[in-house]
Amino acid sequence: MAKSVILVLLAALMVLSLLVSPIACSRKLRKPKPSIQRPVVRAHNNYTGSPSVMASGGWSAAGATYYGYPNGDGSDGGACGYQTAVGQRPFSSMISAGSSLLFKGGKGCGACYEVKCTSYPACSGQPATVVITDESPGGLYPGEAAHFDMSGTSMGAMAKPGMADKLRASGVLKIQYRRVPCKYSGVNIAFRIDQGANPFYFDVLIEFEDGDGDLNAVGLKEAGSGTWTPMVQNWGALWRYNTYSGKALKAPFSLRLTSDSGKVLVANNVIPAGWKPGVTYRSLVNYS
Structure with missing residues (x-):
């Protein structure tokens, strides 16, 4: 009788272990990712610009962090395409x-x-002056209308003398910001031809515009033509033009730039005949 009771108990323990083990394993497999990841992704994808929160003196409120090395460039151009020019x-x-x-x-x-x-x-x-050269995920920090993810160098520029490292270690800062004209003394606008450009496809990075600093539209005029053809923003600060006609583009090219405030600047014949991908051509003009 005792033997039969022991056998029954052993059988019951074996059945119980089989039932428990799969449940324990399945919980491990279904272990959720850290909750901090999902809100960041959703906030970035659904983020829409809201009006700036104005501070005294015409300044607006924003948040700020820094990335990269403490005294570095942040990134090599990032989403604007400026590459190593940022440093x-x-x-x-x-x-x-x-x-x-x-x-x-x-x-x-x-x-x-x-x-x-x-x-x-x-x-x-x-105040310190910074240039937008990359994209920061929007909506990372609740309540912010705008966020600056700065290079270590630019964040340190807001600090008291000798306290740059302490400021960079402070986490998310509440800052104030305002739009100002860009001033590139002695530097004219540069046009860097993308490596993928060819006689039928023209793609150019435009940088160092005085004044507004950014562009709303770019037009291209071929040699011997009286017509300005609109270019399309490729990504960041790069603008492209496809012929779609099977005919090669005729250089030299003139480029017409329209700034954020609608100011127009023409760089005549700035891209010469015999232009080459990867080469930077500088204009003789700038907005100032």
Whole structure:
């Protein structure tokens, strides 16, 4: 009798172990991802620009963080396509990625802003000027109308002397910002031909526009033509033109630039006959 009871108990334990083990395994497999990931993705995808929250003196409220090395460039151009130019004059690492309200789908590339902070002991309260050269995911921090994800260099520029590292270690800063004209003293507009350009497809990066700094429209005129053909924003600060006719484009090209405020500038014959992909051609003009 005792043996039969023991056998029954052993059988019951074996059945119970089979029932419990799969449940434990399945819970591990269904373990959710950290909750912080999902809100960030949804906020970025659904983010729409909202009106800026105005601060005193015509300034607007925003948030700021930094990325990259503490005294670095942040990134190599990022979503605007400026590449290593962000660390060179005239950008000189004083750059920032901007949230959707600032980046504007790439139309905000090149715009200049003054930024300053007073909300942390290391803040100097003095403005520094940054250029939008990349896109920052929008809506990362609740309640922000705009966000600047700055290079370590530009964030440190808002600090009191000797306190740049403390300011960079402060996390998400509350800052104030305002749009200002870009000033590239002694530097004319540059046109860098994309490596994928060919006689039937023209793609160019445009940078260092004084004044507004960013562009709403670009037009191209071929040699011997009296017609301006609209170019299409490819991505960031790159603009393209496809012939679709099977006929090669006739250089030299003139380019007509329309800034954010509607100011027009023409760079006549700025792209010469015999142009080559990967080469940068500088204009003789700028907005100022």
